[in-house]
Amino acid sequence: MSNVLVVANIADNEVKKAVLSTAAFAKTVSGYTGGSYDILAIGDDLSGVKDTLASLGAGKVMLAQGAELGTALAERLSPIIAQVATQGGYKVVVSAATSIAKDVFPRFAARIGAGMASEVVAVSNEGGKLTYVRPMYAGNVNGAVQIDSAVEVVTIRPTEFDAIEPGAAASAVEEVALPAAEAVCGKVEFLGFEKSVSNRPDLAEAAVVVSGGRGLKSKENFNIIEALADALSAAVGASRAAVDSGFIHNDFQVGQTGKIVAPDLYIAVGISGALQHVAGMKSAKTVVAINKDEEAPIFQIADYGMVGDLFKIIPELTEAVKKIKG
Amino acid sequence: MKILVPMKRVADPDNANKVKISPDGTKVTSEGLESKPNPFDEYAVETALRILEDGVGSGNLRGEVVVVTVGGDDTVRQVRQCLAMGADRGIIVQGDDDQLDSTIVANVLAKLVEKEQPNLVICGKQAVDGDSNQVGQALAEILGWPQATFAGQVEVPADLSSATVTREVDGGAAKVKVQLPAVISVDLRIVSPVGVNNNVAAGKEYQDGPRYASLKGIMKAKKKPVDTMTIADLGVDQTLKVRTVNFTAPPQRSAGVIVETVEELVAKLRDEAKVL
Ligand SMILES: Cc1cc2nc3c(=O)[nH]c(=O)nc-3n(C[C@H](O)[C@H](O)[C@H](O)COP(=O)(O)OP(=O)(O)OC[C@H]3O[C@@H](n4cnc5c(N)ncnc54)[C@H](O)[C@@H]3O)c2cc1C
Numbered sequence: 001m002s003n004v005l006v007v008a009n010i011a012d013n014e015v016k017k018a019v020l021s022t023a024a025f026a027k028t029v030s031g032y033t034g035g036s037y038d039i040l041a042i043g044d045d046l047s048g049v050k051d052t053l054a055s056l057g058a059g060k061v062m063l064a065q066g067a068e069l070g071t072a073l074a075e076r077l078s079p080i081i082a083q084v085a086t087q088g089g090y091k092v093v094v095s096a097a098t099s100i101a102k103d104v105f106p107r108f109a110a111r112i113g114a115g116m117a118s119e120v121v122a123v124s125n126e127g128g129k130l131t132y133v134r135p136m137y138a139g140n141v142n143g144a145v146q147i148d149s150a151v152e153v154v155t156i157r158p159t160e161f162d163a164i165e166p167g168a169a170a171s172a173v174e175e176v177a178l179p180a181a182e183a184v185c186g187k188v189e190f191l192g193f194e195k196s197v198s199n200r201p202d203l204a205e206a207a208v209v210v211s212g213g214r215g216l217k218s219k220e221n222f223n224i225i226e227a228l229a230d231a232l233s234a235a236v237g238a239s240r241a242a243v244d245s246g247f248i249h250n251d252f253q254v255g256q257t258g259k260i261v262a263p264d265l266y267i268a269v270g271i272s273g274a275l276q277h278v279a280g281m282k283s284a285k286t287v288v289a290i291n292k293d294e295e296a297p298i299f300q301i302a303d304y305g306m307v308g309d310l311f312k313i314i315p316e317l318t319e320a321v322k323k324i325k326g
Numbered sequence: 327m328k329i330l331v332p333m334k335r336v337a338d339p340d341n342a343n344k345v346k347i348s349p350d351g352t353k354v355t356s357e358g359l360e361s362k363p364n365p366f367d368e369y370a371v372e373t374a375l376r377i378l379e380d381g382v383g384s385g386n387l388r389g390e391v392v393v394v395t396v397g398g399d400d401t402v403r404q405v406r407q408c409l410a411m412g413a414d415r416g417i418i419v420q421g422d423d424d425q426l427d428s429t430i431v432a433n434v435l436a437k438l439v440e441k442e443q444p445n446l447v448i449c450g451k452q453a454v455d456g457d458s459n460q461v462g463q464a465l466a467e468i469l470g471w472p473q474a475t476f477a478g479q480v481e482v483p484a485d486l487s488s489a490t491v492t493r494e495v496d497g498g499a500a501k502v503k504v505q506l507p508a509v510i511s512v513d514l515r516i517v518s519p520v521g522v523n524n525n526v527a528a529g530k531e532y533q534d535g536p537r538y539a540s541l542k543g544i545m546k547a548k549k550k551p552v553d554t555m556t557i558a559d560l561g562v563d564q565t566l567k568v569r570t571v572n573f574t575a576p577p578q579r580s581a582g583v584i585v586e587t588v589e590e591l592v593a594k595l596r597d598e599a600k601v602l
Contacts, residue, residue: 011497073502074463075472099495103475106463110432115567118458131571136457137342141354143570187508188472191490191501204496208601232602240514244534250478250494250515256454257366257514265601275343276454282579286599288591294584303582304594316588324592324602 002059003035005090007081009072009100010041013048017205018096020163023056025123025156027164029092032125038062040084040176042077044070050173055166064176071190072100076181078108083179085151086112092130097155097260109153116153117145119260121160138256139279159204159262159283196251198236203252206235208265211254211281214241215270215291215310222247224314225269231321237261237281239271255280270310273298290314327389327486329374330444331413332435333367335397335404336455351572353424363404366450369517371408372536373510374448376522377482382530383537388486389445390414394438396421396431402552409547410539416552419560427568430557432464437560439469444507446489451476451511462511472504478515481523 004026008019026037039058041049046065053061064080081104085093093108095101097119109116121142122133129146132154136143147153203209210232212225222242229236237254238247254261256279266284271277273289273296281287282301289302290310299305306313337345337356345356363371371393378387391413395401398420405416419434439447452459466473474491478499481490486506493500494513504510515521519531539547557564585591596602 071500074466074475078467099476102459103463103473103495106428106460107467107473109460110429110464110467113429115427115429116458116460117568118460126571134457135576136573137337137345137354137455138339138457139576140343140345141347142574142576144572144574145568145570147568148565149567184470184472187505188474189503191503193498193500195498244515244518249498250513251496251498256457257452265595265599275340286595286601287579287582288595299584300581301579303599304591305582305584306586306588306591307584313588317591320588320592321602324596
């Protein structure tokens with residue numbers, strides 16, 4: 001029997017690594033609970049992704065689609081997820097902790113009277129009870145939590161779970177009959193989406209990230225971060241101070257309250273290493289710090305540090321990288 | 327117009343790496359650390375004040391801001407801090423932090439909403455100790471209200487009849503208009519100079535960040551009413567749905583080597599770390 005439900009919000013016909021990691025989590029959990037897992041995909045148009053979703057080892061894939069679902073309003077999605085979760089009798093409902101899930105899942109959990117664990121990084125089976133580990137205090141404490149409600153609602157940090165390997169497109173695929181929109185949907189109007197344009201890799205999933213901080217001093221100077229990122233085919237990130245100063249869009253903030261990243265290589269440039277920033281990047285495999293202040297806390301967690309003026313070092317590093325890669 | 331702002335007391339967030347786990351792993355203690363209002367909740371208070379002010383920083387509110395907290399008696403200090411910023415009154419619902427979860431807190435707030443009948447609830451997007459990011463959304467569901475989470479900007483018309491919210495989300499910014507009553511949860515950028523536009527306080531811009539309490543504000547706050555009640559008074563079920571069974575310290579990164587030149591750095595990244 002399927003007892004784990006993966007909820008995947010799909011945009012732009014793309015199944016992100018976050019969904020593959022969530023499926024891997026579901027596979028582990030369904031192993032503990034002696035069952036299998038299903039996938040509920042939600043989006044405006046899922047025709048282009050259903051085969052990919054059917055290849056992730058799920059018992060079945062349920063498609064909730066419709067033009068109005070593209071806006072991902074919590075008031076609309078929460079009852080849809082609740083309907084599927086309740087009818088299917090799932091024990092665990094999980095999604096990657098995307099901004100959509102962070103918005104929708106607590107509302108959905110409240111709707112079905114379930115307890116919820118946010119941003120889980122590990123799961124185990126303790127005497128028949130699922131136990132979820134989640135970072136607290138900006139990642140300075142790990143709390144192991146158990147949920148005492150019929151359904152357990154979970155979001156996970158996809159950076160902490162390997163992606164599942166897609167196989168043959170073997171899962172049954174069915175459409176979800178959408179419940180009618182509730183009255184509360186009439187009280188919220190979607191006015192538009194302003195995309196933060198970037199043709200670089202997705203920050204949350206990139207193998208290499210170059211982040212700039214207040215040390216860059218201006219929006220124009222931030223170009224040197226972008227040039228290094230391009231030489232490395234890397235994503236660009238930033239500290240809160242860089243975002244607050246208007247150097248870059250807030251979508252690129254790394255940290256406790258921004259994006260959580262875990263690339264193979266993270267290069268922090270002109271970033272002091274405040275604990276709120278470190279919370280978002282400390283799972284990186286290799287960390288490089290470039291800062292003129294040798295006392296900067298970022299050096300305490302960096303594998304390789306270089307003390308000096310970033311305006312001199314970064315262009316040099318960019319050239320050196322180009323030589324290797326070119 | 328009445329705005330309810332939930333506030334949680336937390337240990338000094340800039341020293342979150344100094345909290346200690348008890349030897350048996352059952353408790354996190356923050357002895358020696360200052361207690362503060364959760365920064366996002368402080369931003370929520372600032373947002374409420376900016377929405378209601380009749381001029382930038384005037385302190386004259388076109389309505390009432392009520393700060394509510396669920397916590398120990400001594401949270402009165404953090405409540406008064408919010409009152410000193412300019413909120414009108416406080417409510418403390420007594421509860422032990424270890425015996426609360428998001429469900430209980432959201433249900434307590436729902437009961438207070440029933441009593442107080444606010445037009446808006448503005449909360450921080452997450453408490454920086456538990457880092458759960460759940461209460462506002464759960465509250466909106468319980469009340470059947472619309473929600474606008476992770477607000478980086480809020481605009482209200484002069485008659486305060488609705489709120490247009492720019493939400494900070496993956497891949498960009500989503501703009502929604504909610505009818506009131508509604509729940510708004512605020513993100514960092516809400517306290518930027520252009521975070522709130524109430525279409526009244528035109529012309530001048532706000533300073534960056536939440537306001538500091540003035541001496542006058544602190545004096546006034548001492549006389550502002552703070553009610554106290556218990557969770558049981560509100561008839562809320564106190565059974566935990568989410569229990570923390572133990573706390574552990576996550577693995578720590580340690581300092582590596584300092585390199586002197588770019589060539590050395592590149593060589594290490596290529597030959598040692600194998601990431602180039
Ligand atoms: C509620 C809350 C949530 C937060 N969440 C986050 C978060 O998610 N992410 C985040 O990043 N922050 C977050 N912060 C902010 C955090 O506390 C720090 O203020 C922020 O990370 C500092 O950014 P920074 O390192 O760029 O700036 P600073 O701390 O000012 O550091 C700038 C660094 O640049 C160096 N520098 C300057 N010039 C040069 C040069 N020419 N060459 C080399 N080095 C130079 C300096 O030595 C310094 O170390 C949060 C804060 C709060 C209160």
